[in-house]
Amino acid sequence: MGKMQMTEERRKQQNKIKRVGVIGGGQLAWMMADAAKKLGVDLIIQTSHKDDPAVSIAKDIVLAEIDDYQATTKLANSCNVITFENEFINIDELSFLAEKDVIFRPSLSVLKPLLDKYEQLCYLQDLGLPVPNFWEWGKEIEPLSFPLVLKARRHGYDGQGTFIVKDIESLQSQGNSEFFIQEFVPFDREVAVIAARGVAGEVKIYPVVETQQQNQVCRRVFVPDENWELGEKIEAIAHSLLNSLEVVGVLGIEMFITQDKKVLINEIAPRTHNSGHYTLDACQTSQFEQHLRAVCGLPLGSTALKARGAVMVNLLGYEFGKKNYLTKQQQLASIPNASIWWYGKTESRPGRKLGHVTVLLDQENSETMGREAKAIADQIENIWHS
């Protein structure tokens, strides 16, 4: 294990954070680059892939697996605070570092109830927040009514590790104790919200957005969600959650809206989130800047929209190979008010997130805007798949 800085020195550093360690090197770390520059902060990235998007924008790299605790010790020695780009970490090992006064933001105690999705739902339920019915593997499911959702407790992503099962035989043959069971919610729509909490405890909440998934992978985000009447309820949920957790940083909250207009929390991501990528172009402060602000102990920025609305479409790989799709990027860039974010991944793979496009909208009438947003999303997907 590497040499550890002294406690007093480390405490002082909190007040002048200039170097932020980030565990994970994917697009979520990469999209912090502009904000880091603006705030005068260097990012030091721990990742095992020298081709990862964030490697190109990092001041320094610790080239190691993201759950490699010795590498994180090295990372800790070269920066003032450590944050996370993804949740595939080993919290027990990191707690040794936390005991030695390495500062994690969010803290490990915030992450602890969130990393395992079964424990996450227990935590939310204990807070009195609305969640679907759910059951631990091996417990009696009451009422037993199919379909049910079988979800991996950890390491699920983009629909990997989520299965809809139709009968008891499928449930028994497909599941095991690495999974838990969740009620299937025949939702009217799915929505999400990004919320941030600063070191001083202030909470800022972004507009609620509608997310559209295909095979559990996010494809489109519509800003704002048209379903205004639930905005207040969702904001209250976010406030309650962030204050209970005492989180420092940004969270993504994914929710179902049921046909009878109930809100049910589906999942919490303890980090910046795909449903908040639109904030890069459409908000006064992007979720990435907001997260860095929180992590660096700076006051949070405004979450206000800079346009009446926006639509974000993910560019998902649809073939194998090392391609940069320059022509398609150019065509997408020619859509009025569009920003293309291309993550610079060296390799395409069907379903892989290669980039996204956000288009700002300026219709006064929300119905007209909804139609325009849909038409633009269609146009983007047609260019991308042509």
Place this chain on the structure above:
Amino acid sequence: MGKMQMTEERRKQQNKIKRVGVIGGGQLAWMMADAAKKLGVDLIIQTSHKDDPAVSIAKDIVLAEIDDYQATTKLANSCNVITFENEFINIDELSFLAEKDVIFRPSLSVLKPLLDKYEQLCYLQDLGLPVPNFWEWGKEIEPLSFPLVLKARRHGYDGQGTFIVKDIESLQSQGNSEFFIQEFVPFDREVAVIAARGVAGEVKIYPVVETQQQNQVCRRVFVPDENWELGEKIEAIAHSLLNSLEVVGVLGIEMFITQDKKVLINEIAPRTHNSGHYTLDACQTSQFEQHLRAVCGLPLGSTALKARGAVMVNLLGYEFGKKNYLTKQQQLASIPNASIWWYGKTESRPGRKLGHVTVLLDQENSETMGREAKAIADQIENIWHS
């Protein structure tokens, strides 16, 4: 473009094939290694990943994208015949090589109607083979009855590019001309068969197996399928298909068995196939040896089972990281009559195929064997996920 060998010389080489070029370096190429050794053949692999499983077993490597036609020219110059490990190739570019007497097995004319899944279904339908109803994008769907299946015409794999849509709005928002539409078949079970055809036109068919998918990814294969009465019908389909195609090499045929016991072809893979991995341990000749035999112009081997039955379980990644799961491999190896095939991928990712286990079964009673097979599959998955 590289130097091209002369035609006459190349023709002669057909009779003494010692070097086989393989486009693609994944586990399907890697599993040819034992057969290549047995047959005294060298494998030269074209892949863009120096970490790919098959790199370690290759005599030589052409390090390039699999659809890089200039690299394939180089590959052609260093081997007697070229075959394919996957279908993500550019057939138009390769046809220039075929015109210069580079030998592809299967030939490009065999691959041509199969690479695009819409064209594949058209081809099968024209042959009079049973397929689900299907429609080109933009054509009238008649009868219009949901759910429908939206499938990518190309580059789909392991469920990527297949979507079940529930209404016309989802269909319109999710689809485009890169997709086609297929009737949703509420099948009783899914089955598959591996069939091979040699240079001389002989056809060999392996036992029909039951395949169990989760989110369109194969998890378990039961050998043989219990549904004996359809064996003859499926064999007839395979014969008809292979003879019409005049394919040289192995094909995987995936089928639905409907609740009223009809056979419908879902998809053809013009290569060795996951549903045939059990043949490595359970058959006189593995599908990989069979394919190499066909490609090298050797007589095909026996497809007979060496045991009364077998069960194959895929080991799918469930987390991120560079891991080799040695303890789990050892536990799996201690199951009686089990063979572990570990593909040596340097990196795990949820859903990624990292290996498979085949267990041979020797029960006389097919019902008892079915129960044992299921219990063993459960045991394997419990070890793997524990």
